[in-house]
Amino acid sequence: MASTGASSTNCKVILANTIAKKLLSEVQEGLSKLQGPPLLVGFLASSDPAARVYADWTGKTCRENGFAFELREVPKDAMEDALLAANADPSVHGIIVYYPIFSSRQDQYLQQIVSISKDVEGLSHRYIFNMYQNIRFLDPGTDTKKSILPCTPLAVIKILEHLHVYNTILPYGNRLFGHTVTVINRSEVVGRPLAALLANDGACVYSVDVEGVQQFHRGQGLKKSRHEVEEKPGWTLENCLPVSDVVISGVPGEKFKVPVELLREGAVCINFSSEKNFTPEVKEKASIYVPAIGKVTIVVLLRNLLRMVQNRADTDATPADAIDKPGTIEEKPSA
Template sequence: MAEQTSTTPAAQERPQYSGKLLQAAVIAKPFQESIQEDIKVRKEHGKKAPKLVGILAKPSPPSIAYAEWTGKACESVGIEFEIWKTWDDSVVPKEGVEDADASLQNYGLEADVEDLILAANRDNTVDGIMVYYPIFGGRQDTYLQQIVDPRKDVEGLNFYYCWNMYHNVRWILPRDLGSAPGTTSEMQLSRNTAIDDGTVPPGYCKSILPCTPLAVVKALESSGVYDASLPYGDRLYGKTITVVNRSEVVGRPLAALLANDGARVFSVDIDSIVEFNKRVEGSENNSTEAGKSERVVRAHKENAAARLRSSHIVRACPYQDPKECISKSDVVIGGVPAASYKIPTEWIKENAVCINFSSEKNFEKDVRSRASAYLPAVGKITVSMLQRNLLRLVEYKEIRQSNE
């Protein structure tokens, strides 16, 4: 009778949550402790606490709440934090103002945000700048991202850092920070020097990476997805990962970072699926140059010889159904900002690791009945990565000043 009871439909339908529920606070804790200790040592040596400015474009409650939460997180580790707003708190916003602020035609708001960014760029007391996006979305936000001084860009959104990320340039010279892509000497060293343990070469420092993609990487390292027995830069070799989101701020950079570390990555977006893979040196052949101009072929060869080409390749995915991609993946990462979007638990491979970086939950409630581990949010890790980027930028500034 006991056997029959255990196999009733009701019992079969009851989800067994065997997978581990990961906590962002636990993963972030060692980074926060390290940041706090570094700032304590700075103060003991008579150096000032780093100062971060967060720029708020409009009075939307989620943005204000996130800015206030960031401020508390900074205060807890000893970072000075200020919120710069475009509006006067003493003036009550009129009905419909927020909708107008989101309009692509609101050139006045764009100018106000630009003025605040430029003021923070000039302010020698400001060490780091972050802007609460999205404001308009699309090209206007991209423009604002590019006018933030790369020497103060804690979010790693400036094109200089994007180029480094996509080309797997891990080490930079502090004096060259913000230079035009492919024109500085660190490119050759960073792609030619075999550094298996990730040790920074003498005279160099680590490039800044975008915070949320980096937070996901740290979560995967913490959960054991990265194989530390493999060489540095190949520790995801043999892993298949699906990222459901291909935004320029998180999804695409994350796919590139994971591919650069050796994973096969399926990048799923609203209208297409593409595959990211690490570029294998010398794998190109003449067939890829058919129909291209002589100048393009020559540039291709010159850049390949200098190892300045993108570290990964993007191509059409052999699967155009998200279910096929997800069912083959050791890791599934959700980032769709829509409450209605859910990845069916039945699609998930047994014992896969699932991570959600969207503000909405992209996984069904019973995801841990199949996943070996599930992380529902990465916000606290993201803030720790932002704080770490701030400390690195302060360090780089001090190195430049000591060499002047």
């Protein structure tokens, strides 16, 4: 007989390492079919210690898992030329840039000059456009080359798939139909892309930040091909959390805590902040709790790199031809 009240013993804590191992085995299988290890080049021009830690972590993970990695430390003013040179270098299979560099729109410009055939973070315009438009392939009609998605939002999706929140009985693209999700964070880097991806997969998503709440959805009965956004004036977490079966939080401040008393009984809770957004009491309400996702994110980065190599295998275009032109939106990437 099921218990009528939740207790910490009824909450399953899932560590990122468990999920990362499964993903890594898939990556290793794909890697074994290549002639040599793909080379990922990281570009570091920042004195930010967090950027240095991430660069070191990337290199360590690459080398431990059969990928080549090279860190290039470049002065800020030389970054543009360095990226263009890497675009044109056939020995470079993927590029990752450790931001911030200028902490301004110039960083956005640098994101756009990385060749889409080497942009493992999925930050170039074509990939972002595809993600929001729910265009999943780079070759619509043929559907052999999946578009690249940003690593952290994709890591959250892979976690939800692992937890079987995605319903595989439903058609691909609709597998979150019936789920209500709250995402606490609406940054352009993680929160908003994540809300869009989840809504494009069929969920009703409440996107929450300090400015208020927005609802991302594909309409009643998923009649729309991609998500739309609706403002929810006056809404707060008090409106969102009690109706959400999945709660995902990534507030980068140690003072913020998700109000556990508002959580729906048995909710799935995922923390993607470097801070602990959930207090230990979350285990008294949640059915599943994932306290961190970093190790999944880094494996997703390797997965993206592998996919880029696979996408380029039968493509005649040179990396220079594939550079996404800033300000254009003719080409569409995927979600």
